[in-house]
Amino acid sequence: MQDIHPERPTSALFIPFVTAENHDKSLAANEWVSEQIAEDFTYGGLFFVRPEDNPEWVRDNVKRLGLHGLKCYHTMVAVDPTWEADVETFLPESLVKVAHGEGLAITLHMVKSHAVADSANIEWIRRSFQSYPNMNLILAYSARGFQPAHNLEGITHLVGLENLCFDTSVNCEPVAHQAIIRLMGRDRLMYGTHLPVGHVRDRSLSAFGQACVTDPGCGSPQERRRTMARQAACNSVSLVRGCYAANRKSRTRCPTSF
Amino acid sequence: MRRDVAVIGRISCCGPGRGGLKVLSVIGQAFMVVFHRSNGKVATRGESKFSVWSLKWHGVLGIGVVAFDIVGTRAYHGLSNRTTLPMSTATDVDGELFARELDSFLPERIFDTHTHRWRQEFINSSVDGTAVDMGLAEYGSACRISTRSGRPRHSSFPS
Numbered sequence: 001m002q003d004i005h006p007e008r009p010t011s012a013l014f015i016p017f018v019t020a021e022n023h024d025k026s027l028a029a030n031e032w033v034s035e036q037i038a039e040d041f042t043y044g045g046l047f048f049v050r051p052e053d054n055p056e057w058v059r060d061n062v063k064r065l066g067l068h069g070l071k072c073y074h075t076m077v078a079v080d081p082t083w084e085a086d087v088e089t090f091l092p093e094s095l096v097k098v099a100h101g102e103g104l105a106i107t108l109h110m111v112k113s114h115a116v117a118d119s120a121n122i123e124w125i126r127r128s129f130q131s132y133p134n135m136n137l138i139l140a141y142s143a144r145g146f147q148p149a150h151n152l153e154g155i156t157h158l159v160g161l162e163n164l165c166f167d168t169s170v171n172c173e174p175v176a177h178q179a180i181i182r183l184m185g186r187d188r189l190m191y192g193t194h195l196p197v198g199h200v201r202d203r204s205l206s207a208f209g210q211a212c213v214t215d216p217g218c219g220s221p222q223e224r225r226r227t228m229a230r231q232a233a234c235n236s237v238s239l240v241r242g243c244y245a246a247n248r249k250s251r252t253r254c255p256t257s258f
Numbered sequence: 259m260r261r262d263v264a265v266i267g268r269i270s271c272c273g274p275g276r277g278g279l280k281v282l283s284v285i286g287q288a289f290m291v292v293f294h295r296s297n298g299k300v301a302t303r304g305e306s307k308f309s310v311w312s313l314k315w316h317g318v319l320g321i322g323v324v325a326f327d328i329v330g331t332r333a334y335h336g337l338s339n340r341t342t343l344p345m346s347t348a349t350d351v352d353g354e355l356f357a358r359e360l361d362s363f364l365p366e367r368i369f370d371t372h373t374h375r376w377r378q379e380f381i382n383s384s385v386d387g388t389a390v391d392m393g394l395a396e397y398g399s400a401c402r403i404s405t406r407s408g409r410p411r412h413s414s415f416p417s
Contacts, residue, residue, distance in 0.1 A: 012370035155280025169372035
């Protein structure tokens, strides 16, 4: 990342993660992230939630650990395939209500093949904001718009929703960012790196109505690091190009600063 | 047209390959440009079987270049001895790209809104080339966080 934004003070929102077989360690993961950010107030952290979590238990622990939002993940639900899971199966309404009550952020990795253009996802987002407008919903990967056509189609249905944001992480498609900037406004798009998952995944590529993510395979550590830099560079360049395209006359600054 | 080709070419050159890959990428781009131009000439005379393609040449060119980049990368790495490739995180190409495309655009301070932190015990695996546990120290190491004094630092998140 020194190659991407050198000599710039950088802070981050830390997202804990556990795999499905380690779901019983989620509290330990959350406590560890809390410890990591405790010494620097410029950092934030999320609380990894499972669909079976008691909402009051979640509320108490988020406060105790000084975290700033919730992180849900589709692999925590017993649906096959989890890539087609409805949002409410891995993020129950009771947890959304907690986020609303405490003004927390929720970073949502939407699934389903059409991402934000899927009618069920659109319906969930609109319905949730209608009932719980005080939550701060972040649609990860620029609404998972690895196929930008999904953003052009789906985000039009989300225009006007307050407290709805997007992060650019891992998305290397300029038009995906451009769609958000044009339809929602540039203050809704936040920068994200997805570090260190870029070590595992290469860049995303839209093709034939869908998208794929190239896999760098089992390279050496040096190649892994190089892949990460490449992915981040693609992400940054795509963000820059999206901003240019959205505002050609007046060169905008990158929309994410704190 | 030329501008788009150039931009795509620059992104392509950000790839993990070195000289060999760049040669492959340039060949791929040249091939796609020749394809487009020859197809365009034929299409003008109304004899092309790929007239739809000519209407969407940006997409064809983009997919072709990136696909060639990926295939070239795989082929190049497959023919190389992975363990001895003298690759570093940054190359001169990256530095030039940063200076030209990003430096004046980025804000003075940056907040990364999406980064995953874990310990090996939470995921039962590790990623080659990274630390086993990915915490604050590892993130700082990856980002080489600047601690220049005199700059206000604050978070946009409520606590």
